[in-house]
Amino acid sequence: MTETELQTPLGLLTLKRFPVRAADRLRAWDAADELLIKHLHEQQAELKDKKRVLVFDDQFGAITSFMCQMLAASGHPVSIDVITDSLVSQHAISQNVKGNGYGERDVSFIDNTAIPVKPYDLIIYKLPRNHGYFADVMQRLRSNMSDDTHIVGGVMVKYLPMTVLTTLGQIVGETTTSLATKKARLIFSHFDSSLTPTNPYPTTYTIEEIDVDLLNHSNVFSRDSLDIGTRLLLAVMPESDDLLTIVDLACGNGVVGISAAQLNPNADLIFCDESNMAVASAKANVARYFPERNAEFYQTDCLEGIAKNSVDLVLCNPPFHQQNAISEHVGWQMFKESLQCLKSGGEFWVVGNRHLDYHIKLKKLFGNATLVDSSNKFVVIKSVKR
Known part of the structure; x- marks a missing residue:
């Protein structure tokens, strides 16, 4: 066999x-x-x-x-x-x-x-x-x-x-x-009908950096508190008054896209995640803070279904595992599909652990990679589609 x-x-x-x-x-x-x-x-x-x-x-x-x-x-x-x-x-x-x-x-x-x-x-x-x-x-x-x-x-x-x-x-x-x-x-x-457990989910927590309370279903990444990689990205989030289309890729509860919405008031928003609970959480959070905003939500594999050459900015905190197996292929797939979906001159911003060497992969793929910010453990890198 x-x-x-x-x-x-x-x-x-x-x-x-x-x-x-x-x-x-x-x-x-x-x-x-x-x-x-x-x-x-x-x-x-x-x-x-x-x-x-x-x-x-x-x-x-x-x-x-x-x-x-x-x-x-x-x-x-x-x-x-x-x-x-x-x-x-x-x-x-x-x-x-x-x-x-x-x-x-x-x-x-x-x-x-x-x-x-x-x-x-x-x-x-x-x-x-x-x-x-x-x-x-x-x-x-x-x-x-x-x-x-x-x-x-x-x-x-x-x-x-x-x-x-x-x-x-x-x-x-x-x-x-x-x-x-x-x-x-x-x-x-063995089912016990006499039990009366209570369910804490979905939960909420406050993100002081952007002054929001975000709802989290139980299988959302960093469902109990803001992770330190995303915190670093929020501190250097790009902002503009231009008409943009921004993608929050691997969106989780939508925190990155919501921060982008605050700083880019004329942008249309796209939230993508392969987790159903992540998309449901992001949708609820955007509905609370930006009920009139043009936003789309996709439960999809990376950027499948997003048109090529259609977006101006992709923001991403990628996973580095699939199920129980640690793997780099998910991040690499996100990088390649982001390049395809970006317009010429569009930007890909990613946060990741230093040891993952994303700058090497991005320079190979985009031809450029700029260090935007860093901490002891994480880096934020920007690549531009030429």
Whole structure:
């Protein structure tokens, strides 16, 4: 078998990581996926009548594809609801499900800022790295659970602190784990209808530098306080009275774009992020402070969908990881697509850790890179499209 072939008890699944990159040796599943698949197959007789299925935070579609396999093998109609915050994960799940012979109607994606409207017999999840996000979603899913709901999660042991089990016990019900297998564990919870937990999300905090209170859904980057890289960028934000189109790329809660809106009163604004919760947060914050402003919001992969040669300024605090894997490819993709979308003479401003050497990459791509400001850990760099 190759790196894209997963042998399950019900047959072979072909699974790719997305975005697909040449010579990518990482698999689209891990030992926690394999352990979940083994458990679900072993419990197939017990789960045979559990037709209303929800899968939460499946990164690339291994669990969703196997559930399609299992439902089809049992003769049930294949109908699975999926919650994910990531558009890249959504694309991966869709393409891998389709690649294994199942249709678009077999899987439905649920808005992770809302509460699904129907009960579930089976809830399966991969534990997200953001445990606040996990607690938020699981708490909202209480209204979809009953005493008969089978609730099971999978996680690599290194990503499982005891606090998660305590939290699950407080918001869902009694929680236990399996023994470790290949450094992975299963997590089992039993719904307790007597619990009455409260959900703190979405939260708000004040940014004194620009005098705003910003709302944050639970999976937004720097959801509890302003990160120091963005603080450095805010201090040197470009300003103009010209008619501009400004993009806040990887917008998070929209703080960079909101600061740009304050300093560029005639600018149109575009907010882009691949996180659904980030876009929802930015939209709420812009609606509060600039209700009449011309602003567009895109849940998109980098700048996909933004016209080439159409914008004057791109502001960016890029991520340096995808899911659990540290990677430079997301930032590099943002740099290249920013160059394409900028008009001639347009500017790309980026903040990043010193050690990432963004100036080298930007000089290679744009032909220029100017240091705007720096601190002990971060730099702000400007490149101009010639």
